[in-house]
Amino acid sequence: MDGFVVFHEEVIQFAGFVNIPGTRAGDDVQIIEAAVKDCTAFIPTKMKNNLVIEGKQKFIVDVLIKVTRHEQIWVEAKTPPDKKPPHREEA
Numbered sequence: 001m002d003g004f005v006v007f008h009e010e011v012i013q014f015a016g017f018v019n020i021p022g023t024r025a026g027d028d029v030q031i032i033e034a035a036v037k038d039c040t041a042f043i044p045t046k047m048k049n050n051l052v053i054e055g056k057q058k059f060i061v062d063v064l065i066k067v068t069r070h071e072q073i074w075v076e077a078k079t080p081p082d083k084k085p086p087h088r089e090e091a
Contacts, residue, residue, distance in 0.1 A: 014061075023067050030066045037062040 023029070038060040046054035 018063075020065065020067060024069065026069075028068045028070070030068075032064040032066050034061060034063045036060070 020029075036059050039057060041058040042055055043057070044052045044055045046052070
C-alpha cells in the first residue's frame with residue numbers, strides 16, 4: 001500500500017513541576033484546565049522501506065492554574081474622630 005495515513009488517538013498521562021512566581025508553601029493550587037495547544041512537531045526516529053516505524057512528538061500544553069491563599073486578618077473597627085457612635089438609651 002502506498003501513500004496511506006493512519007491516525008491514532010491516545011491519552012497520555014504526564015506530570016511536571018512549574019515555579020509560579022508569588023506562590024508560597026501552603027498555598028492551594030488547582031488545575032482548572034489543561035489542553036493540548038499544538039502537537040504538529042512530529043520527529044521520525046526509525047524508518048523502514050521509506051515508512052515511519054517510530055517517532056516522537058512534541059506537545060505544547062496550555063494549563064490554567066488557580067492559586068489561592070487563606071489568611072487570617074484582624075480588622076479593627078474605629079469610629080472616625082468626626083463622627084460619634086450611635087447613642088443608645090438604656091431602658
